[in-house]
Amino acid sequence: MSKQRISDERIAEFVQQAKELGISYKEAADRFKIPVWKIYHYNMSLKKNDQPSPDHNTEPSPDQSQSGAEDTVQGNDHSTESPPSSTSLPAPQDSEKNGMPAQVKELIIQYRKQNPDYGFKRIEQYLRNAHFLVIPRKQIRAVLKEAGLLEQNDSSFDQDVSRNEPKGNRRFEAEAPGQLYQMDITYVYIEKIKVLYLINLIDDHSRFCVSASLQFDQSADTLIEVLHKAIEQYGRPEKLLTDQGSAFYSWSATRTKFQNYLDDMHIEHILTDPHHPTTTGKVERFHQTIKNELIRKVKFKHYVDALEKIDSFVYRYNYERPHQSLEGACPADRFMGVSVSKALARRELLSKDLHAGKGYLVHKFGSHETCLIYDGDQEPKVIINGVSSGAKNEHNS
Numbered sequence: 001m002s003k004q005r006i007s008d009e010r011i012a013e014f015v016q017q018a019k020e021l022g023i024s025y026k027e028a029a030d031r032f033k034i035p036v037w038k039i040y041h042y043n044m045s046l047k048k049n050d051q052p053s054p055d056h057n058t059e060p061s062p063d064q065s066q067s068g069a070e071d072t073v074q075g076n077d078h079s080t081e082s083p084p085s086s087t088s089l090p091a092p093q094d095s096e097k098n099g100m101p102a103q104v105k106e107l108i109i110q111y112r113k114q115n116p117d118y119g120f121k122r123i124e125q126y127l128r129n130a131h132f133l134v135i136p137r138k139q140i141r142a143v144l145k146e147a148g149l150l151e152q153n154d155s156s157f158d159q160d161v162s163r164n165e166p167k168g169n170r171r172f173e174a175e176a177p178g179q180l181y182q183m184d185i186t187y188v189y190i191e192k193i194k195v196l197y198l199i200n201l202i203d204d205h206s207r208f209c210v211s212a213s214l215q216f217d218q219s220a221d222t223l224i225e226v227l228h229k230a231i232e233q234y235g236r237p238e239k240l241l242t243d244q245g246s247a248f249y250s251w252s253a254t255r256t257k258f259q260n261y262l263d264d265m266h267i268e269h270i271l272t273d274p275h276h277p278t279t280t281g282k283v284e285r286f287h288q289t290i291k292n293e294l295i296r297k298v299k300f301k302h303y304v305d306a307l308e309k310i311d312s313f314v315y316r317y318n319y320e321r322p323h324q325s326l327e328g329a330c331p332a333d334r335f336m337g338v339s340v341s342k343a344l345a346r347r348e349l350l351s352k353d354l355h356a357g358k359g360y361l362v363h364k365f366g367s368h369e370t371c372l373i374y375d376g377d378q379e380p381k382v383i384i385n386g387v388s389s390g391a392k393n394e395h396n397s
Helices: 008-021 025-032 036-049 102-114 120-131 137-146 220-234 257-264 277-295 303-319 331-335 339-349 391-396
Strands: 070-075 180-190 193-203 209-215 239-242 268-271 359-365 368-374 381-384 387-390
Touching (some): 008 025, 180 220, 180 277, 180 303, 193 220, 193 277, 193 303, 220 257, 257 268, 277 303, 303 331
Parallel strands (some): 239 268
Antiparallel strands (some): 070 359, 368 381, 381 387
16 A cells, blocks of 8 residues: 655644644654654755745634524623633733733633643633733743643644544534534443433534533433423424434334423434434533543532532533634534624724723624624724624714
């Protein structure tokens, strides 16, 4: 079998990703499954030709969707959400030699300590989304290196997972929120409790976690109760995707209680192929995320403690955590249909300086969307259904 030639452009991409991840060329070679000498040979040719290596740092493009009503406030002084106290802005200090303010450095360090598995790209998105700061990943890496926090810099967010997918895999995504939910069950173990079942519901379009319910059994009655509560809170999906587990589906002529409930609610039941579990990939990916970032790291004291910590994680996942497949947006942005307004507001406020007076308010009712932007001491700006106008003029009209 002939060896496949790797182009210089492809190697350049590997080199750039290695720099962004802060890993050695040897580690990069192992990760991307190429001979390490090819990377060194490529760098030598660059030095001879005096050409800089390419930088593939691109700007995320927001996704647009439609859903129900939402009031969202984002910013340092104008937020209805309650961020952890450890993320509050430190006292202003003099700028450092590299031109980055000390308080921005502290934001990076604090966020990394709270989320040691998050890589440079996710930190970059966090600064952009939560504080309207434009900080290149190279500078973020420098701050983490100076603080001695490069031990765990490998995050799935920093990998181009599409390149590692088996050939023939096709990504499917529902066209709108509420069109399709994915439902599945995973296990949670707590000392002195035999086994608990974490029943998760994910909106296919937005990756929004509609429910993460910790239960003592996985009976049809329990599954129906979890799904019904989610419907009462977020609305009825058109379709529900599950595997062919006995509680969800019966191979016999007798339908399960769960199937009968779906029929009564006029929800189309879609089943995965038994040989293709990746069909429910989004909810399976959520299983991995909550296990890696919470369940395997925290020792729950008891059942109620587990409930509280899982609820807290789900809130952060939905409203604060940048999502890889959403190009850095949060699932709630897509689920509530305010991705475009939020992206426009953040673009207006982005800068290299930290300013506590910046923020925005997004209100959506049906298909109508209003966004009020506060940019420090300037007059507030209003965007209505994507059209910008001055707050003063809009008020007078």
